[in-house]
Amino acid sequence: MSVKSEHGTAIGSAGVSTEKKLVSGAMSVDLAKEGQRAVQAPLGQALLTAADRDDRIVGLSADLAKYTDLHVFRDAFPDRFYQIGMAEQALLGAAAGLAMEGFVPFASTYSVFATRRAYDWLALDIAEPNLNVNMVCALPGLTTGYGPSHQATEDIAILRGLPNLTIVDPCDATDIMQAVPQLIAHDGPTYTRILRGRVPQVLDEYGYEFELGKAKLIRDGADVLIISSGLMTENALEAAKVLQQDGVDVAVLHSPTLKPFDSEMVLKEVARDRLILTAENHTVIGGLFDSVAHELALEGVTKQVTPIGLPDEFLDAGALPTLYDRYGLSVAKIVETVRGRM
Amino acid sequence: MTTEFRHTTISPERIVRVREAAFRIRQNALVEAEVQGQGYIGQALGFSDVLAALYADQLNLDPTDPEWEGRDRCLLSIGHYALAIYAALVEAKFFPQEELKTYATDGSRFPMSAMSTYTPGVEISGGSLGHGLPIANGMAMGLKRKNSTATVYNLLSDGELGEGSTWEAAAVAAHHELSNIIAIVDFNDQQADGKSTTMLSMEPITEKWESFGWETRRCDGNDVEAVLANLIELRELEAPRPRVLIVNTRLGKGVDFLEKREKLHFMRVAEEEWSLAQKQLHNSFADESAETDELREKERSTTEDGGRA
Numbered sequence: 001m002s003v004k005s006e007h008g009t010a011i012g013s014a015g016v017s018t019e020k021k022l023v024s025g026a027m028s029v030d031l032a033k034e035g036q037r038a039v040q041a042p043l044g045q046a047l048l049t050a051a052d053r054d055d056r057i058v059g060l061s062a063d064l065a066k067y068t069d070l071h072v073f074r075d076a077f078p079d080r081f082y083q084i085g086m087a088e089q090a091l092l093g094a095a096a097g098l099a100m101e102g103f104v105p106f107a108s109t110y111s112v113f114a115t116r117r118a119y120d121w122l123a124l125d126i127a128e129p130n131l132n133v134n135m136v137c138a139l140p141g142l143t144t145g146y147g148p149s150h151q152a153t154e155d156i157a158i159l160r161g162l163p164n165l166t167i168v169d170p171c172d173a174t175d176i177m178q179a180v181p182q183l184i185a186h187d188g189p190t191y192t193r194i195l196r197g198r199v200p201q202v203l204d205e206y207g208y209e210f211e212l213g214k215a216k217l218i219r220d221g222a223d224v225l226i227i228s229s230g231l232m233t234e235n236a237l238e239a240a241k242v243l244q245q246d247g248v249d250v251a252v253l254h255s256p257t258l259k260p261f262d263s264e265m266v267l268k269e270v271a272r273d274r275l276i277l278t279a280e281n282h283t284v285i286g287g288l289f290d291s292v293a294h295e296l297a298l299e300g301v302t303k304q305v306t307p308i309g310l311p312d313e314f315l316d317a318g319a320l321p322t323l324y325d326r327y328g329l330s331v332a333k334i335v336e337t338v339r340g341r342m
Numbered sequence: 343m344t345t346e347f348r349h350t351t352i353s354p355e356r357i358v359r360v361r362e363a364a365f366r367i368r369q370n371a372l373v374e375a376e377v378q379g380q381g382y383i384g385q386a387l388g389f390s391d392v393l394a395a396l397y398a399d400q401l402n403l404d405p406t407d408p409e410w411e412g413r414d415r416c417l418l419s420i421g422h423y424a425l426a427i428y429a430a431l432v433e434a435k436f437f438p439q440e441e442l443k444t445y446a447t448d449g450s451r452f453p454m455s456a457m458s459t460y461t462p463g464v465e466i467s468g469g470s471l472g473h474g475l476p477i478a479n480g481m482a483m484g485l486k487r488k489n490s491t492a493t494v495y496n497l498l499s500d501g502e503l504g505e506g507s508t509w510e511a512a513a514v515a516a517h518h519e520l521s522n523i524i525a526i527v528d529f530n531d532q533q534a535d536g537k538s539t540t541m542l543s544m545e546p547i548t549e550k551w552e553s554f555g556w557e558t559r560r561c562d563g564n565d566v567e568a569v570l571a572n573l574i575e576l577r578e579l580e581a582p583r584p585r586v587l588i589v590n591t592r593l594g595k596g597v598d599f600l601e602k603r604e605k606l607h608f609m610r611v612a613e614e615e616w617s618l619a620q621k622q623l624h625n626s627f628a629d630e631s632a633e634t635d636e637l638r639e640k641e642r643s644t645t646e647d648g649g650r651a
Contacts, residue, residue, distance in 0.1 A: 084514055085514065085517070087507075087510035089476055089506070090510035090513075093475070093476020094480035094483065094511075094514065095480060096476075097477040097479055097480020097483065098480040099480070100465075100477070101481055101483075101487075101488065102484065120470055121473065121507070125473055125476070125477055128459075129458065129467070
């Protein structure tokens with residue numbers, strides 16, 4: 001029997017094609033490209049700085065400290081770290097209990113597990129009593145080629161409906177390191193989509209500073225506005241450089257806090273007469289695009305917005321560059337989408 | 343890990359005090375339930391002896407300061423035992439007696455399911471089962487960090503043992519040697535769809551907890567003396583292990599016609615039956631008190647005879 005795969009590659013009965021292909025990376029690969037400015041374990045580093053000054057900070061993980069950069073904290077403060085084992089419900093419950101006793105827990109696992117496996121604990125133990133628990137979760141959206149079991153393509157859609165919860169989708173090491181003290185100071189629950197390992201450093205070049213709850217204009221442009229979050233801000237900025245060469249002037253508005261959403265800033269930027277797109281590392285349902293559309297509808301603004309984001313599908317396994325191209329998230333594909341809309 | 347039940351010597355006065363408290367908690371629960379005409383009255387009556395042992399004896403609490411830092415934390419996973427917990431909190435002077443009649447009415451501090459956001463003295467918002475023990479772990483970790491001597495109690499139901507998170511948390515508590523946790527499992531063999539043991543039997547329950555590394559005891563949950571003795575012993579143990587007491591309770595205990603009625607998770611009681619319920623409760627308490635008096639008399643005579651004290 002011979003089947004034609006969805007992506008057009010003919011697969012023979014042996015299931016082997018001779019074409020040279022990219023190979024899926026490890027479960028979690030470094031996002032920083034060769035030669036790019038990057039910071040090693042920005043979450044871990046920022047937590048060390050904060051924990052040195054603040055005894056209330058404790059760490060917990062469900063067998064993924066090493067893969068969420070919480071091992072940096074664990075190794076420096078072993079008596080302030082709780083290994084919960086592969087038990088995400090118990091992880092979030094324990095984090096809630098510690099917060100009730102006055103501590104400020106950072107609980108880590110992968111995004112899929114915190115949201116899909118332990119949602120009831122996140123909702124009822126942490127969000128409802130409005131506790132200062134900070135969930136720092138790796139592999140957000142499409143950041144692994146491992147397949148749907150590890151791709152948190154709808155984590156924001158799951159969480160946006162939860163009252164009290166602050167949701168952060170950082171772009172780079174600058175965002176993560178500046179966010180940590182603000183997450184601690186914020187007296188309520190937070191969920192942050194962590195980038196781990198060698199994380200690119202991008203936004204500091206633009207004189208940017210992270211502010212919880214605020215969207216920031218990273219670069220201005222007269223023709224196009226891309227509203228972005230997470231690692232898509234980096235891609236949007238790269239795409240803007242490429243389009244600049246064609247004489248297309250692109251503004252990038254980075255909105256790392258998805259909830260509460262900075263509607264004021266977004267509406268202000270949308271008001272100018274430009275082509276508008278959103279760019280997010282998340283399904284186009286229930287994330288940044290929907291947040292923007294929601295604000296426009298409430299305000300009675302009738303403008304077309306083009307979403308760049310993951311499709312409403314369970315994604316393929318594969319090499320990240322292949323998948324970013326396939327699903328339209330790569331710099332080249334953003335450029336193509338913008339040109340197509342001009 | 344289960345040691346032979348060692349009978350802690352408890353004075354008859356102490357037992358009588360707890361029995362009287364249990365009687366009043368039952369009275370309180372009936373007053374609340376009458377407002378609605380229905381509810382989880384079977385569980386409240388069945389669990390009153392345990393609640394009396396806790397709220398009238400074991401728990402260090404300050405009704406004038408429900409968030410007192412030194413208090414024992416009593417976490418009610420089973421939000422549907424709201425009737426019972428309010429009845430106990432009224433007995434412990436957290437609320438005036440009159441407030442019982444506000445139960446489940448709009449604007450009341452006593453909603454149908456017990457929630458920390460509504461009721462001082464209620465530590466967590468239970469209701470979705472399998473949350474109490476995971477939270478208890480975090481509180482126990484936090485209390486140890488603060489060198490507190492407070493104990494975290496978690497009241498669970500037999501049906502709640504079906505939730506996987508309970509067992510995740512049981513493993514975590516043992517691994518982290520959270521000896522400042524005492525869980526109490528109310529085994530009344532009744533859940534929404536029928537008898538627990540015929541639906542998803544968790545027996546042998548005692549062995550399960552033991553194998554998870556817990557100090558485990560099981561007793562008749564309507565025997566005040568046994569409950570008290572076990573709770574005292576579990577609290578005093580030196581073992582670096584979390585503790586659990588499984589109590590077998592009778593739904594409707596203390597009200598004869600409710601004990602005999604078809605066993606139901608959620609009971610309806612007719613309007614004219616409430617006064618009968620209070621009457622039967624009085625009668626069974628009077629019988630129990632007579633027994634206690636007899637025992638006390640016997641004990642005194644043996645002591646006077648030079649028998650063991």
